[in-house]
Structure formats: structure tokens, C-alpha cells
Amino acid sequence: MTLSEILIKAAQLILSLSILVVLHEMGHFVAAKVFKCRVEKFYLFFDPWFSLFKKKVGETEYGIGWLPLGGYVKISGMIDESMDKEQMQQPAEPWEFRSKPAWQRLIIMIGGVTVNLLLAFFLFAMVLFVWGEKQLPxxxxxxxxxxxxxxxxxxxxxxxxxxxxxxxxxxxxxxxxxxxxxxxxxxxxxxxxxxxxxxxxxxxxxxxxxxxxxxxxxxxxxxNFPVLVGKIPDSSLARGSGLRKGDHIVAVAGTPTPYYDDVRSVSKAHKGEKVPVKVMRDGSEVTLQMQLSPEGAFGFVNANNPDDLERLGFLKFETTRYGFLQSFAAGTNMAIDRLTDYVRQFKLIFQPSTGAYKGLGGFGTIASIFPSEWDWQAFWTMTAFLSVILAFMNILPIPALDGGHVMFLLYEMVTGRKPSDKFLEYAQIAGMVILFGLLLFANGMDVWRGIRGWFGG
Known part of the structure; x- marks a missing residue:
């Protein structure tokens, strides 16, 4: 992979996650403001020790941190990742999170997940409305x-x-x-x-x-696809053979080769040899003499672009178009399908015999999903899918995540007893240790796979 391809993938990842984090935190921010809670900070990325940018507007400091592991809003009177113990030791003020009824605190806590789900519905809908759904039967x-x-x-x-x-x-x-x-x-x-x-x-x-x-x-x-000639490098053995871009290879060494697997099979049987190659060019058959490499390669790049193959009649895609209103129902169904499938795959991680846990990955794994060329359809589709993942992961009942706060709030609403601030403080610390441990493990798996790939093992 070239440096430019790596940078394009990284840029897509950063932009996508920035959009998702800002909107997720906006869900908490808006809900907190509706119930008249004071929001002290609104940050994209974390800012331990210093921030890259900050500006105070009214009672809220808006900023960008240097540690790109998410983002946060600091709501007064709430035990969160800021671990502001001094504030919690003071008497509760009317504008603080802890002074609000449990049902209001619950709405504030699910605000981020709600926005992520709505965003996924909307993005999938807009992708379907603009580009439609293209599938290959x-x-x-x-x-x-x-x-x-x-x-x-x-x-x-x-x-x-x-x-x-x-x-x-x-x-x-x-x-x-x-x-x-x-x-x-x-x-x-x-x-x-x-x-x-x-x-x-x-x-x-x-x-x-x-x-x-x-x-x-x-x-x-x-x-499988018919072999069409694409780029022919200057150093290629195919240079000087008369082969041209757009040629369709139909036979090698006298053997018909309607598809790529046929070309690959026959060429491997004639490694290092000079063989006759029959191509279709502008409706006519042309026979060329071509030298194969010791590995059995011709030395050109296949032009297997799906659009070209469809235009020439080799593939037939089905494209479903959606009207503006239709796209919302279809986008919602697509988001639900993606969520359902992701939950099924997530469950496999806890079945060690499947080996699914080996697939855990961090930012490198996520970045690899994006295409190496900027494609807005792929970008918004991936952003919608990541929004589904972010919603699901955040609602897990782990302290330090939204789901952990929701779990304790539901306990309070059912039993009528609020967990003590000291218990919530320890739970928050435990949750942060778990999350950072998972983060290190997932990104460590990326590094390990990269090392194995680098050394061919």
C-alpha cells in the first residue's frame, strides 16, 4: 500500500470518527440543556494536560484535545471521565446533573446513542436516495x-x-x-x-x-471475470508484444480462456514460455506471441472495473432506486439489519472455539475498511455503519460508558435507591480500566497483525 493510500484511509477515518463523536456528544449536550443542566466542557478528542484549541462561550468551554480516542461533554454534578471529586463533595446545585430526577438523567445519558441511531438511519437513507442499491446476483x-x-x-x-x-x-x-x-x-x-x-x-x-x-x-x-487488459507497465514483458489496453484475452496457447481462472491456469502451465495469445479487439480476433514470466505472468494489470464489465455485458448488476420518502424506510431497515448482524458477530467473540476474538482490532482495522481512493458513497456508507457500532458499543452495561450510567439509573428507578457517589466513583474507575485495557488489546492486535504481515508470517 502506498503512502498516499494510507493517508487517504487515515483522513477518511479521522473525518468519519470526528463527525460521529461530535454528534454523539451533541446528543448529551442538547438533552442536558433541555433539562437546564450546566455543561462545562464540550470536547472533540480528549485533552489531558493540554488542548489543541479551546474557546469559552457562555458557561461552556468548547475545544479539541490532542488524544484522538473519542470525545466528551462535562456536565456539572456528574461522575464521568473527568473524575472531578471536589465538585461532588459540595452540596448539589439546581443546575447539576445529580439534582435532576432519574428520568431526566436517563434521557441525558441515552442522548448520544439516540443521535447515533438516528444518524445511521438518515445516512443510510441518503446513500440509498442518491446512489441507490447496487447488487450483483x-x-x-x-x-x-x-x-x-x-x-x-x-x-x-x-x-x-x-x-x-x-x-x-x-x-x-x-x-x-x-x-x-x-x-x-x-x-x-x-x-x-x-x-x-x-x-x-x-x-x-x-x-x-x-x-x-x-x-x-x-x-x-x-x-470470476473475463480478462481485459488494463495498464501495461513500461518494464513489462508485455511491452512490444502488440498487446493493447482494452484487449480481451480469449485463448492462451490454443486453449480457450473465457474467464480469469482459465487464463491463470493455462499461463501457470506454460511458465517462462513464449505462447500464442488470442485477443478480441474492436470486434476482430488478433493473435499475438507473448513471453510469460518464470511465474507464469503476462505483466499487465487486469481492467476488471465492475462498471466496464457491466458495460461490455460480462456482468449484470441489479440497481434499486428509492424515492425520497421511500429511502427513509429502506435506510431504517438497512441500519437495523447492520445492527442485528453486528450483534450476532459480537456474540461470537465470547465463543473462544470460533476464534472470532482474533478479529478484534483498533483504529488500523477500522481504517482498512475504507477504500484507498476517496469515494463519497463508500465514506457515508461506512460512517453510517460506524454510527451503528458506536451506538451499540456505548449502550453496553460497562461503567464509564453510557450503558453503565443507564444501568445504574435503571437500578435507581426500580429500587428507589440511588447508588452512592463513592460507589459510582469506583465503578467509573473500574470501567475506565476495562476500556483502556480493551483499547490497548485491540490496537495491539493491529500491531501484531502488521508485524506478522511484514515478516510474511
């Missing part, structure tokens, strides 16, 4: 799938396989393939006219994560 993949790494072959998959169903459920769209594979136990495939069933090991997710650092692509499968 599995039945349109006449050449089946490509297996991108050794793990797929170890599981029994082969290039050209047509995946029929997973756990008895048909795979309708290519975009659904990997999400369904996460829970796969049996996969039914069609190969050379025969139907086979592959058994997927229980620790498949763990194997997939382990293989991620060694694989050239994060995806187990891609769709």
Missing part, C-alpha cells in the same frame, strides 16, 4: 467465483465454483456471500456439473483472521 456469475488465497483452497473451494447455498440458505447476491460465510457450517457448490457439499470448520473465523496478514486481499472470494 449470484446467478449472473457465469464463471463462478475466484478463490483469493490458500485458506479457500484448504476449505475445498476451487476457482470457477458456483456457490448455491450456505447452511441451506441460498446466497442471492455476491455482496451477501462473506456475511453468510461468517456463520457457515455447510456450503453447497456446483463444480463441473456436479453438486458438492463442503463442511466448514468451527474455527473458520479464526483461520480467516490468521490468514489476513498473509493474503494479498482481505476477501476470501471475488467474482
Amino acid at each position: 449470484m446467478e449472473s456469475l457465469r464463471g463462478g467465483v475466484l478463490v483469493n488465497d490458500s485458506l479457500g483452497y484448504e476449505l475445498g473451494f476451487r476457482d470457477g465454483d458456483k456457490i448455491l447455498d450456505i447452511n441451506g440458505q441460498p446466497v442471492k447476491y455476491f455482496e451477501d456471500l462473506m456475511p453468510q460465510m461468517v456463520y457457515a457450517k455447510q456450503v453447497k457448490i456446483e463444480r463441473d456439473g456436479s453438486v458438492l457439499q463442503l463442511d466448514i470448520p468451527h474455527d473458520f473465523i479464526g483461520q480467516l483472521v490468521d490468514n489476513r496478514g498473509r493474503s494479498k486481499t482481505p476477501f476470501l472470494f471475488s467474482y
Whole structure:
């Protein structure tokens, strides 16, 4: 990955998280103001010891911290990450959080999560309204799938396989393939006219994560495609052969090669040889003599852009368009589906035998999900998904998270007894230790995977 690609991914991550954090904290801020609580600070990122920017407007100091691990609002009379013990030792004032009824404090605490959910609904809706929903039906993949790494072959998959169903459920769209594979136990495939069933090991997710650092692509499968010639580097063996950008390779060494897996198979059988290559160019067949590298490569980049393949009739996408009002219902359903699927995957982390815990990652993992070229559709889709994740993670009943405060407030509302300030103080400390421990572990996993990938292990 080039430096520019890394910077583009990092920029998308920072912008996305900044939007989500500011709006999340705005949810707490607005709710606190509605119930006449004093908000002392509103910060993007944390500011231990110093801040990058700050300005006081009225009773609130607005600022940007230097530690990009989230953000916060400091509400008077509340035990939070600021750990302001001195204020809590003073008599409660009418404008303080602790002096408000439990139901008002509950609304203030769920304000951030509520905004994140509403934001996800809105962003998914706007993505669908502006760009529609583009999906590739599995039945349109006449050449089946490509297996991108050794793990797929170890599981029994082969290039050209047509995946029929997973756990008895048909795979309708290519975009659904990997999400369904996460829970796969049996996969039914069609190969050379025969139907086979592959058994997927229980620790498949763990194997997939382990293989991620060694694989050239994060995806187990891609769709098979006819080989169209893209960029031909100046140092390539293909230079001087007469090959041109846009040529469609239809045969190598006398063997028909309708799809990429055919080209790859035949070229590997003729490593280092000079072979005849038949291409389609402007509706006519042209035969060229081309030298293969010792690895069996031609030396050009495949032009497998989905839009080009669709324009030439090799792929047929389904695009669903939504009106403005329709998009809100569809966007809400999409957000709920993403949340449901994320919760299912989250549960797998607590089943060690699946190996799903190995997939925990920090900012590096999140950044890797963004494309290496700036794409607004992908950016807003990812921001919507991260908003769903942020809402779910924040509502977990862990002290120091919104969910921890909600848990104690619900206890107070049910029993009529408020936990003591000392108990809440210790709970906050314990929660912060847990969160920082998880943060270090998740980002440490990113570093470890990076080291393994760097040394090829």
C-alpha cells in the first residue's frame, strides 16, 4: 500500500470518527440543556494536560484535545471521565446533573446513542436516495467465483465454483456471500456439473483472521471475470508484444480462456514460455506471441472495473432506486439489519472455539475498511455503519460508558435507591480500566497483525 493510500484511509477515518463523536456528544449536550443542566466542557478528542484549541462561550468551554480516542461533554454534578471529586463533595446545585430526577438523567445519558441511531438511519437513507442499491446476483456469475488465497483452497473451494447455498440458505447476491460465510457450517457448490457439499470448520473465523496478514486481499472470494487488459507497465514483458489496453484475452496457447481462472491456469502451465495469445479487439480476433514470466505472468494489470464489465455485458448488476420518502424506510431497515448482524458477530467473540476474538482490532482495522481512493458513497456508507457500532458499543452495561450510567439509573428507578457517589466513583474507575485495557488489546492486535504481515508470517 502506498503512502498516499494510507493517508487517504487515515483522513477518511479521522473525518468519519470526528463527525460521529461530535454528534454523539451533541446528543448529551442538547438533552442536558433541555433539562437546564450546566455543561462545562464540550470536547472533540480528549485533552489531558493540554488542548489543541479551546474557546469559552457562555458557561461552556468548547475545544479539541490532542488524544484522538473519542470525545466528551462535562456536565456539572456528574461522575464521568473527568473524575472531578471536589465538585461532588459540595452540596448539589439546581443546575447539576445529580439534582435532576432519574428520568431526566436517563434521557441525558441515552442522548448520544439516540443521535447515533438516528444518524445511521438518515445516512443510510441518503446513500440509498442518491446512489441507490447496487447488487450483483449470484446467478449472473457465469464463471463462478475466484478463490483469493490458500485458506479457500484448504476449505475445498476451487476457482470457477458456483456457490448455491450456505447452511441451506441460498446466497442471492455476491455482496451477501462473506456475511453468510461468517456463520457457515455447510456450503453447497456446483463444480463441473456436479453438486458438492463442503463442511466448514468451527474455527473458520479464526483461520480467516490468521490468514489476513498473509493474503494479498482481505476477501476470501471475488467474482470470476473475463480478462481485459488494463495498464501495461513500461518494464513489462508485455511491452512490444502488440498487446493493447482494452484487449480481451480469449485463448492462451490454443486453449480457450473465457474467464480469469482459465487464463491463470493455462499461463501457470506454460511458465517462462513464449505462447500464442488470442485477443478480441474492436470486434476482430488478433493473435499475438507473448513471453510469460518464470511465474507464469503476462505483466499487465487486469481492467476488471465492475462498471466496464457491466458495460461490455460480462456482468449484470441489479440497481434499486428509492424515492425520497421511500429511502427513509429502506435506510431504517438497512441500519437495523447492520445492527442485528453486528450483534450476532459480537456474540461470537465470547465463543473462544470460533476464534472470532482474533478479529478484534483498533483504529488500523477500522481504517482498512475504507477504500484507498476517496469515494463519497463508500465514506457515508461506512460512517453510517460506524454510527451503528458506536451506538451499540456505548449502550453496553460497562461503567464509564453510557450503558453503565443507564444501568445504574435503571437500578435507581426500580429500587428507589440511588447508588452512592463513592460507589459510582469506583465503578467509573473500574470501567475506565476495562476500556483502556480493551483499547490497548485491540490496537495491539493491529500491531501484531502488521508485524506478522511484514515478516510474511
